[in-house]
Amino acid sequence: xxxxxxxxxxxxxxxxxxxxxxxxxxxxxxxxxxxxxxxxxxxxxxxxxxxxxxxxxxxxxxxxxxxxxxxxxxxxxxxxxxxxxxxxxxxxxxxxxxxxxxxxxxxxxxxxxxxxxxxxxxxxxxx
Numbered sequence: 001x002x003x004x005x006x007x008x009x010x011x012x013x014x015x016x017x018x019x020x021x022x023x024x025x026x027x028x029x030x031x032x033x034x035x036x037x038x039x040x041x042x043x044x045x046x047x048x049x050x051x052x053x054x055x056x057x058x059x060x061x062x063x064x065x066x067x068x069x070x071x072x073x074x075x076x077x078x079x080x081x082x083x084x085x086x087x088x089x090x091x092x093x094x095x096x097x098x099x100x101x102x103x104x105x106x107x108x109x110x111x112x113x114x115x116x117x118x119x120x121x122x123x124x125x126x127x
Contacts, residue, residue: 005057005073012050035091042087072115079108
């Protein structure tokens with residue numbers, strides 16, 4: 001089964017740039033400073049984790065059967081959707097209940113980076 005992590009990474013980066021521009025030019029006069037900061041946090045985390053997902057994609061070209069990379073990629077993408085997505089919706093629509101979803105995205109990010117750490121440790125131990 002093929003995973004499309006590079007596609008998902010580039011799409012996430014593209015959307016982070018688009019959402020960032022929209023926030024800077026279209027939302028500055030609409031959102032409160034607090035909600036604009038929430039929105040910007042979503043953009044920042046989306047871009048950094050899009051780059052992390054691109055790294056996973058590159059590593060998977062070298063080690064396509066590595067299960068840790070497979071799961072790290074899906075966790076990273078899930079984190080982007082849950083964490084950044086919930087922050088965008090929370091800031092734009094004042095849906096406070098979405099604040100309960102954001103930590104699950106954060107947990108997905110932490111888990112993805114944890115799996116990458118285990119992978120790096122194992123690769124370092126084997127050489």
